[in-house]
Amino acid sequence: MCIHTLKDHEGEISSTQFEFTGEYCATGCIDKTCKIWDVSTGQCIATLLGAYDEVLDICFNSTGTKIVTASADGIARVYNVYTGACLTKLEGHEGEISRCQFNPQGTKIITAGVDCTCRIWDVKSGAC
16 A cells, blocks of 8 residues: 655656664665655755756665765755755765765765775765
């Protein structure tokens, strides 16, 4: 039984994830956005903007307060889930970033790119 159909993107959805409590979920899309959804209502509660190209992957931190997006523009962005503010841009890959993941402590992010590299970033400073 389908509980909700999440319909607000303008293109193919490339990634999905629940945050740790299951209260929210997120979708990344080729329309250059990431959306945060209320699971109980199916309503979009935030649209995260800033990517210049497709959002290919997304990941919540372990507390559900931050989300990182990986984009075809070669930049990963860290957002505050509650305010939608972009906190940090992780720049350095030569080409699109296909995957991203927080470490369990939420202090580091690993990204994988088409430049055949994985990079480990400091969340606060954005340094590689």
